[in-house]
Amino acid sequence: MPEVSMSVNGRAVRGVVEGRTMLVDFLREGLLLTGTHVGCDTTQCGACIVHVNGLPMKSCTMLALQCEGADVTTIEGLAAHGAPLHPMQAAFREHHALQCGYCTSGMVMMAVDIARRVAEPDEATIREELKGNICRCTGYHHIVDAVGAGAKAMAVSQT
Amino acid sequence: MGDRLPRLEDERFLRGGSRYVSDLIATSKALRVRVLRSPHPHARVVTVDASSARTLPGVVDVLTPDDVVSIGDLPCEWAAPGMAVVPLHPVLARDRARYAGQPIAAVAAETTHAAEDALGAIAVAYDALPAVADQEAAIKEGAPFLHDAVPDNVAFRFRRTGGNVGRAFAEAGIVIRRRLTNSRVSPAPLEGRVVLSDFDTRSGRLTHYTSSQLPHTHARLLAGCIGLPLHKLRLVAPDIGGGFGAKLGFYAEDVICAILSMRTGRPCAWSEGRSESFLATTHGRDQIQYVELAARRDGRVLGLRGRVLADIGAYALGMGPGVPSINTGISVTGPYDIPHADIEIIGVYTNRTPTGPYRGAGHPEATFLIERLMDELARELGRDPAELRRVNFVSSAAMPHRLPTGFTLDSGDYAANLDAVLALAGYAELRKRQARLRAEGRYLGIGLATFSASSAASPSIAMGAIGFAMTGHEVARVVVHADGRATVFCGAQSTGQGHATSLAQIAASVLGIPPNDIEVVEGDTQAVPLGTGTFNSRSMAVGGSAVYEAARRIMQKARRIAAYKLERRTRDLSYEDGVFRPRVHAGATATIAHAIKGVVQKVVPLVFKRRSGFELPTMQRSADAVTFAEVAREAHLGHDLPLGMTPGLDETYFFDPKDVVFDYGAHVAVVEVDAETGHVALLRHVVVDDCGRVINPLLVEGQVHGGAAQGIGQALMEAVVHGGNGEPLIGGFNEYAMPRASDLPLFETGRTEVRTPINPLGARGVGEGATIGATPAVINAVLDALAPLAVTDIAMPLTPMRVWRAISAARGVSAADVGERDLDRRWSTVSRSVD
Numbered sequence: 001m002p003e004v005s006m007s008v009n010g011r012a013v014r015g016v017v018e019g020r021t022m023l024v025d026f027l028r029e030g031l032l033l034t035g036t037h038v039g040c041d042t043t044q045c046g047a048c049i050v051h052v053n054g055l056p057m058k059s060c061t062m063l064a065l066q067c068e069g070a071d072v073t074t075i076e077g078l079a080a081h082g083a084p085l086h087p088m089q090a091a092f093r094e095h096h097a098l099q100c101g102y103c104t105s106g107m108v109m110m111a112v113d114i115a116r117r118v119a120e121p122d123e124a125t126i127r128e129e130l131k132g133n134i135c136r137c138t139g140y141h142h143i144v145d146a147v148g149a150g151a152k153a154m155a156v157s158q159t
Numbered sequence: 160m161g162d163r164l165p166r167l168e169d170e171r172f173l174r175g176g177s178r179y180v181s182d183l184i185a186t187s188k189a190l191r192v193r194v195l196r197s198p199h200p201h202a203r204v205v206t207v208d209a210s211s212a213r214t215l216p217g218v219v220d221v222l223t224p225d226d227v228v229s230i231g232d233l234p235c236e237w238a239a240p241g242m243a244v245v246p247l248h249p250v251l252a253r254d255r256a257r258y259a260g261q262p263i264a265a266v267a268a269e270t271t272h273a274a275e276d277a278l279g280a281i282a283v284a285y286d287a288l289p290a291v292a293d294q295e296a297a298i299k300e301g302a303p304f305l306h307d308a309v310p311d312n313v314a315f316r317f318r319r320t321g322g323n324v325g326r327a328f329a330e331a332g333i334v335i336r337r338r339l340t341n342s343r344v345s346p347a348p349l350e351g352r353v354v355l356s357d358f359d360t361r362s363g364r365l366t367h368y369t370s371s372q373l374p375h376t377h378a379r380l381l382a383g384c385i386g387l388p389l390h391k392l393r394l395v396a397p398d399i400g401g402g403f404g405a406k407l408g409f410y411a412e413d414v415i416c417a418i419l420s421m422r423t424g425r426p427c428a429w430s431e432g433r434s435e436s437f438l439a440t441t442h443g444r445d446q447i448q449y450v451e452l453a454a455r456r457d458g459r460v461l462g463l464r465g466r467v468l469a470d471i472g473a474y475a476l477g478m479g480p481g482v483p484s485i486n487t488g489i490s491v492t493g494p495y496d497i498p499h500a501d502i503e504i505i506g507v508y509t510n511r512t513p514t515g516p517y518r519g520a521g522h523p524e525a526t527f528l529i530e531r532l533m534d535e536l537a538r539e540l541g542r543d544p545a546e547l548r549r550v551n552f553v554s555s556a557a558m559p560h561r562l563p564t565g566f567t568l569d570s571g572d573y574a575a576n577l578d579a580v581l582a583l584a585g586y587a588e589l590r591k592r593q594a595r596l597r598a599e600g601r602y603l604g605i606g607l608a609t610f611s612a613s614s615a616a617s618p619s620i621a622m623g624a625i626g627f628a629m630t631g632h633e634v635a636r637v638v639v640h641a642d643g644r645a646t647v648f649c650g651a652q653s654t655g656q657g658h659a660t661s662l663a664q665i666a667a668s669v670l671g672i673p674p675n676d677i678e679v680v681e682g683d684t685q686a687v688p689l690g691t692g693t694f695n696s697r698s699m700a701v702g703g704s705a706v707y708e709a710a711r712r713i714m715q716k717a718r719r720i721a722a723y724k725l726e727r728r729t730r731d732l733s734y735e736d737g738v739f740r741p742r743v744h745a746g747a748t749a750t751i752a753h754a755i756k757g758v759v760q761k762v763v764p765l766v767f768k769r770r771s772g773f774e775l776p777t778m779q780r781s782a783d784a785v786t787f788a789e790v791a792r793e794a795h796l797g798h799d800l801p802l803g804m805t806p807g808l809d810e811t812y813f814f815d816p817k818d819v820v821f822d823y824g825a826h827v828a829v830v831e832v833d834a835e836t837g838h839v840a841l842l843r844h845v846v847v848d849d850c851g852r853v854i855n856p857l858l859v860e861g862q863v864h865g866g867a868a869q870g871i872g873q874a875l876m877e878a879v880v881h882g883g884n885g886e887p888l889i890g891g892f893n894e895y896a897m898p899r900a901s902d903l904p905l906f907e908t909g910r911t912e913v914r915t916p917i918n919p920l921g922a923r924g925v926g927e928g929a930t931i932g933a934t935p936a937v938i939n940a941v942l943d944a945l946a947p948l949a950v951t952d953i954a955m956p957l958t959p960m961r962v963w964r965a966i967s968a969a970r971g972v973s974a975a976d977v978g979e980r981d982l983d984r985r986w987s988t989v990s991r992s993v994d
Binding site: 020028029033036037038039040041042044045047074075076078079089092093098099100101102103104105108126127128130134136137138139140141142143144 | 170656657860
């Protein structure tokens with residue numbers, strides 16, 4: 001079986017995988033990073049979004065081998081252990097943007113990407129940008145609030 | 160209680176620290192289980208040959224129907240009353256497969272890939288049979304039968320009558336008659352069902368992790384199926400990624416994993432794939448309703464009668480038959496005072512996935528039925544739909560009000576609730592705007608729906624009467640630790656509702672300590688040996704009340720200890736911010752009591768010394784204050800407690816309500832329909848709910864938003880679609896339209912608060928209400944928009960294609976003409992087949 005190496009949350013990792021192993025399975029079962037979830041297996045729901053070389057990617061539809069040498073960030077890598085929450089994570093908590101929590105890591109990773117690309121996203125922009133993420137619990141209302149507030153907080157923390 | 164407290168459990172999730180069953184599997188060495196499923200809606204299973212699959216690398220065990228002959232079928236927890244034959248779902252298909260997706264065999268292998276490969280090596284010989292595609296096909300002459308013991312495919316006929324409906328219709332000035340369809344939808348929690356079963360061969364103990372809304376019930380059912388005594392079974396439901404009713408059923412995969420673990424001596428794990436979920440997890444709704452409403456010309460409704468064909472699917476599974484019979488059958492009159500009713504629910508078997516509860520469970524179907532009829536009545540009479548509803552409401556003064564179909568409305572003020580939603584929506588202004596836009600040729604629609612739905616199914620004594628093999632109570636245990644912090648153990652099961660926060664808030668407000676000092680434990684039959692679970696919007700009304708009562712008993716004891724410390728009577732103490740103090744002006748009797756206590760406390764050391772020879776250390780007795788933490792420490796140590804008191808602050812309470820409680824609310828949906836494309840834009844959705852006492856308004860809003868989104872989804876886009884031979888056409892989210900962020904507006908929510916006398920909190924259900932009201936509100940809005948075109952009905956979901964077709968038909972032929980002819984034809988079909 002082939003070997004793959006990449007950087008995950010700033011740490012160099014190496015593993016032996018089957019060719020058909022998806023990135024999400026490598027993260028969850030190989031590296032025990034279970035914060036990233038699988039909701040559909042078909043690139044529809046976005047629960048599995050992680051950042052690969054700075055871009056949001058659906059890790060259920062990406063082979064682990066495709067990430068050879070890549071820089072991967074998962075939900076576990078947004079805020080260091082013991083450090084305060086990332087502004088987007090904090091906004092999700094403040095605005096009650098999660099209920100069952102299953103879609104949450106994908107939502108937060110997508111939201112961070114939105115905030116990086118759009119300075120002050122309005123409601124319509126946020127809704128359009130979140131089209132690839134399904135949440136069954138919240139009706140999106142509080143998520144939209146949180147992404148707007150989180151983006152604002154991220155802009156402040158960068159300046 | 161009542162604080163807008165952000166959730167205590169969120170940080171763990173946000174840092175990636177979830178503990179879903181799949182997370183436990185990912186970090187375990189469990190064998191991976193895959194299930195082979197029937198590709199046919201209906202087939203004889205001739206042979207199942209797994210001999211070559213067993214030899215594949217990585218395969219540890221294969222389970223075929225022959226291996227489970229001694230295993231019990233999956234019990235049906237809620238049969239309809241009077242249901243003589245209850246065809247149960249076998250763990251693996253014995254001789255016939257009755258729906259596409261029914262489990263045939265299972266493989267346990269070292270990896271998921273190895274298990275998947277082995278499925279392909281199992282040879283099954285099927286003999287395909289003609290299938291029953293829907294409930295109307297099921298009762299047609301010559302339809303194939305699913306179960307030999309049910310030679311008409313009719314699972315049950317459940318009829319409720321009240322008053323004199325014949326006279327009501329004879330005296331009516333107007334009768335509205337409709338055939339309504341409530342489509343089959345999927346609860347689709349984002350986490351599918353997941354099982355990790357771990358049998359310890361040496362101790363004979365099974366630890367079974369499963370994504371369940373009913374840990375205790377499922378433990379009982381699993382133990383029964385596999386013949387394991389309950390004290391040898393620990394069932395754990397850790398974090399659950401949404402339920403919505405889908406995880407109330409007890410399914411084959413739980414039994415399969417347990418048996419495989421017992422056979423192999425290894426932990427065995429199964430995770431449902433999304434496409435698998437659309438086949439193997441219960442669907443919701445799916446009713447065809449033939450209904451008539453009789454009213455006077457002044458708008459007063461006199462009677463309701465009808466017949467509902469409910470699709471049970473291939474087997475009576477879980478709560479399947481009980482949902483349409485009891486929940487729809489009893490709720491059809493909604494919040495209205497309709498004195499005469501006659502409703503028959505006919506449950507029918509089809510070759511489709513079994514149906515089960517889905518958020519609202521029978522109430523959305525009942526509400527859709529009556530709310531569509533009320534809107535049509537208003538239209539026929541030329542009345543405003545809000546006014547028509549108002550004149551028909553059961554008034555708050557008339558409560559408690561016995562419904563003609565059974566059950567009693569406990570309390571409520573429907574008119575005030577409707578007024579609140581109309582004010583929040585700016586209803587009068589909306590109607591003016593609609594008139595202006597209509598003049599411009601634009602189609603703005605304003606849809607209304609009100610509802611009243613029974614929640615918190617109870618009391619236990621009544622459960623058997625409605626066929627429910629479950630408890631109606633809930634248990635809570637509150638333990639105060641030696642440092643004054645507390646753990647709440649509750650039989651309810653959060654699947655995302657946030658019990659770790661709301662139950663902590665209830666206990667905190669009684670104990671007078673911060674919610675952060677309270678940990679909530681649920682979903683583990685070892686930590687919480689008895690309990691019921693989460694369904695029917697019962698967690699706060701029943702589970703919360705149990706926590707409240709247990710905490711109150713803790714406080715009674717804590718107060719006695721504090722009084723002893725302060726040498727006062729309990730009633731002479733104040734308790735604020737976690738500190739007991741003597742009241743300053745407690746009066747002369749208090750002073751006398753104080754003196755007597757002092758004497759009693761001097762006697763105890765003398766008696767002790769005489770008996771043991773030891774001096775009791777002099778106890779610190781503060782005259783002015785004692786904290787809750789000091790009381791907790793004393794209760795734990797037991798060094799200086801009132802005479803005869805047992806140590807510990809540890810109270811368990813079973814709360815068994817005396818009746819169900821009705822939650823209610825009103826919705827206003829505002830849509831604009833593009834008449835050229837049929838696209839419906841949902842511009843606004845306004846909800847005013849009444850869930851009685853609110854524990855946490857932030858969480859209530861979350862429930863209302865999410866509930867409304869699901870109701871809107873059913874109205875506009877969601878449907879589990881089958882082909883003409885019962886073959887499923889939905890294979891995942893590519894085909895099944897889930898509402899996305901871009902499909903929904905920001906919700907506008909308000910609240911009225913009439914506390915129910917049924918439980919000590921005054922809490923009604925809230926989890927399901929918004930789903931119940933949203934679907935009819937949106938559909939009424941679309942039909943209101945299209946009123947100028949005389950479109951009077953479109954079957955849900957209102958996809959652009961369906962709306963466009965309805966508009967086209969209306970523009971071509973007279974819509975009333977087409978609709979009436981169609982209705983008459985179908986009406987005569989069902990009458991002939993059923994009678």
